[in-house]
Amino acid sequence: MENKLKWFPGHFSKGMRQKVMIMCAFLVHPPLYIVDEPFVGLDPIGIQSFLDLMLEMKKAGAGVLMSTHILSTAEQYCDRFVILHEGRIIMKGTVAELREQVGKSQATLHDIYIEATQGECV
Structure with missing residues (x-):
């Protein structure tokens, strides 16, 4: 993302906009994250980055409420x-x-x- 810092957000792809929204959400540390279909528009690396962040937040004691149709991923990462x-x-x-x-x-x-x-x- 660093190479995109000078880009205007309107020029971002859907996946890039999704990554920016996820990054903004993880800047603060609320007790509960609510995420709706977080994988839409993300490439496999973006999905893995999101899942890694989600696990970090869970380990730090935060809850994650996620809606998704990607059931195999939900089964792997949700309680x-x-x-x-x-x-x-x-x-x-x-x-x-x-x-x-x-x-x-x-x-x-x-x-x-x-x-x-x-x-x-x-």
Whole structure:
């Protein structure tokens, strides 16, 4: 980003604007970060940088509330989950608790979401 310091933000790509917003959010140290679809517009390096920052904030004691459709990443980095469908909470808990709710001990978060939103768990 240093090589872009003299650029006018209006000339930034969507991914670059997303990186700037993330950097601004992490300048302060609130007890809770709320992030909505943080990976949209980011390249793989930007995504990894965001995830590394998120882990640092968690280690420092901050909470992170994240909405995302990238379930494999959420499963890897998040502790608890709330699954929404048609504007309603249909499941919540840790991955282990969600697996128990669907009765599948090896299910991924993606598997759980598909099963839950197809009406089998509602």
